[in-house]
Each structure stands twice: as C-alpha cells, then as structure tokens.
Amino acid sequence: MSDTIATPAHAAAAGQDGTIVLGDNQYGKAEVRVVKVDRDKPRHCITDLSVTSQLRGDFTVAHTQGDNSPVVATDTQKNTIFAFAKDGIGSPELFAMRLAEHFTSSFDWVTGGRWEVKEYTWEHIPTSLANNASDGEHNHAFVKAGTETRTAVVQRDGDEVFVVAGLEDLSVLKSTGSEFHGFPRDRYTTLVETDDRILATSVTARWRYTTTDIDFNAAYDDVRRVMLETFADVHSLALQQTLYQMGKRVLETHPEIGEIKFSMPNLHHFLVDFTPFGLENPNEVFYAADRPYGLIEAEVKRSDVTPEPRAWATVTGFC
Numbered sequence: 558m559s560d561t562i563a564t565p566a567h568a569a570a571a572g573q574d575g576t577i578v579l580g581d582n583q584y585g586k587a588e589v590r591v592v593k594v595d596r597d598k599p600r601h602c603i604t605d606l607s608v609t610s611q612l613r614g615d616f617t618v619a620h621t622q623g624d625n626s627p628v629v630a631t632d633t634q635k636n637t638i639f640a641f642a643k644d645g646i647g648s649p650e651l652f653a654m655r656l657a658e659h660f661t662s663s664f665d666w667v668t669g670g671r672w673e674v675k676e677y678t679w680e681h682i683p684t685s686l687a688n689n690a691s692d693g694e695h696n697h698a699f700v701k702a703g704t705e706t707r708t709a710v711v712q713r714d715g716d717e718v719f720v721v722a723g724l725e726d727l728s729v730l731k732s733t734g735s736e737f738h739g740f741p742r743d744r745y746t747t748l749v750e751t752d753d754r755i756l757a758t759s760v761t762a763r764w765r766y767t768t769t770d771i772d773f774n775a776a777y778d779d780v781r782r783v784m785l786e787t788f789a790d791v792h793s794l795a796l797q798q799t800l801y802q803m804g805k806r807v808l809e810t811h812p813e814i815g816e817i818k819f820s821m822p823n824l825h826h827f828l829v830d831f832t833p834f835g836l837e838n839p840n841e842v843f844y845a846a847d848r849p850y851g852l853i854e855a856e857v858k859r860s861d862v863t864p865e866p867r868a869w870a871t872v873t874g875f876c
C-alpha cells in the first residue's frame with residue numbers, strides 16, 4: 558500500500574483498551590491488462606493499459622467476521638474496467654477518474670481508493686508497401702515504442718571470425734489481419750477458430766553474417782525494417798507463417814546473411830465476453846494474458862549455404 562488510507566471511525570475508536578483491531582486496508586484487482594481497439598476507421602488506434610483498482614472504505618466486517626456484504630468483488634472491479642474501456646479510454650488520468658467516480662458513487666461505504674493506470678504506447682509500423690497503409694504507415698500493424706535490444710555475438714577460431722547479430726524484445730501487434738483455423742480437434746481442443754484476431758509477439762531473432770565486410774549498422778537497421786514491414790504486410794494464417802515470411806524476406810533482401818533464427822511468443826489477447834452485461838464486443842475489448850503464451854521457434858535458411866555450427870555455439874535460446 559502506498560497511500561494514506563482513511564481509517565473507519567469505529568475501528569479507530571476501538572483499540573484504545575488494548576484490543577486488537579484492523580488497521581488501514583485496501584483491496585482490488587491489480588494489473589488488469591486491457592487493450593482497446595478503435596476500429597471504426599481503416600486506420601486503427603490501440604490503447605494498451607495495465608489498470609489497478611483498489612477500494613477503500615469500511616470493510617471491517619469482511620476482515621473480522623468473514624461477512625462479504627460490503628466486498629465489491631475484485632472480479633467485479635476487473636469487469637468494470639473492461640466495460641468502461643468499451644466506451645473509450647480518453648486518457649489514463651480520465652479513465653482512472655471515471656473508475657474512481659463510479660465506485661465511490663455506486664457503493665455508499667466505498668469512500669475512496671486508488672486507481673493506477675499504466676499505458677504502453679504503440680506506433681504504426683512505417684511501411685513502403687501500399688497494402689493497408691496510409692501516409693507511409695500501416696493502418697493496423699503496430700510496434701511498441703523503443704523496446705528492443707540489439708545483440709551481437711562474435712566468436713573467433715584461429716583466423717576465422719563468426720558474427721551472429723540479432724535483436725530481442727521487439728514488440729509488435731496487429732489489431733486485425735490475423736486468422737487461425739484449420740487445426741486438428743480432439744477431445745481436449747476448446748480453442749475457437751477465428752478469422753479475425755489480435756496477433757502480438759515479441760520478436761527475438763538472430764542472424765549470421767557470411768562476411769565481415771559490411772556496414773553492420775546499416776544492415777541491422779534494414780533487417781529490422783524488413784522484419785517489421787513483413788510482419789505488418791503478411792495477412793497471417795498463423796504466427797508460424799508470419800515468422801517464415803519474415804525470415805524469407807530478410808534472406809531475399811540480404812545476401813550477406815546465411816540463416817536467421819526466431820523465437821516468437823504468441824501473446825494471446827482474449828475477447829472479453831460482454832454477454833453477461835448485455836453488451837456487444839465486436840473485436841474491441843481484449844484481455845491481454847501474460848502467460849501461458851504460445852512459443853513459436855524456427856530457423857529460416859538457404860539450402861546452398863554450408864551450416865556453421867561454430868557461429869551458433871553458445872548462442873542459446875533457439876531450437
């Protein structure tokens with residue numbers, strides 16, 4: 558707990574005779590990951606939030622007697638966050654203030670609380686391709702602002718030098734243009750087939766240069782550009798297909814690269830079910846689960862390039 562909490566009057570009054578009493582308290586749902594897609598125009602906008610709602614007031618009987626009559630369930634707080642997102646976020650500050658107003662005005666004994674909103678910013682992916690783009694930017698494919706780490710592993714064996722370059726944590730998301738269906742079903746399959754889902758991943762990639770006589774900075778920038786542009790451009794039937802296309806285009810545009818390896822989590826975004834509230838959810842409000850996640854890994858390589866295991870030795874984390 559970080560802020561001062563008003564102590565209920567009767568709890569403060571007790572305790573003067575040495576009895577044990579409840580002190581400051583607050584409770585709620587932490588880090589509700591909500592993604593709102595504004596999709597009424599071809600150029601989508603996404604608002605990606607982590608929202609924590611905590612209520613303060615007189616919840617003494619819940620703590621001392623197990624009487625839940627004043628306990629607005631943390632699950633209800635979570636649902637309220639999702640339902641309010643449907644009407645638009647505005648700004649993190651306004652969204653938090655709306656929640657504060659709602660909870661304090663709806664429940665007499667809720668006298669205050671704490672609402673924290675973190676916003677993760679996404680930028681439209683720049684693209685030179687005409688598909689689904691306007692003003693040089695893709696309409697519904699996004700890159701998280703400045704998240705990735707550039708990596709390089711150089712190994713030397715006598716006079717031989719091996720260079721594996723790469724990047725980690727390049728967060729990208731498509732708010733449409735992704736399907737997943739046609740997979741086998743057995744008695745344990747519950748996944749619903751979809752022809753319009755959010756596709757989100759955090760790309761880790763490493764690639765091996767077959768020469769050292771290049772401008773490494775320019776090559777890195779262009780590989781990153783090609784990966785982003787391809788992620789944005791490919792109408793995805795699976796993350797596996799997107800991964801392969803990204804690798805293929807990197808190899809097609811960069812003859813100095815022998816092979817490229819990817820590790821890409823499928824960061825699931827589940828459509829929130831609004832039917833209990835009598836509301837519709839036409840692919841607008843999603844629950845961003847952090848785990849478990851799918852993990853898709855593959856190498857894309859040239860059939861005529863000799864493998865060089867010494868370049869990849871000690872480079873862990875790939876299949």
Ligand SMILES: O=c1[nH]c(=O)c2[nH]c(=O)[nH]c2[nH]1
Nearest residue numbers: 737748794795796797823851
């Ligand atoms: O792109 C996907 N690939 C999968 O292998 C898979 N499996 C799953 O449940 N969802 C998805 N999505």
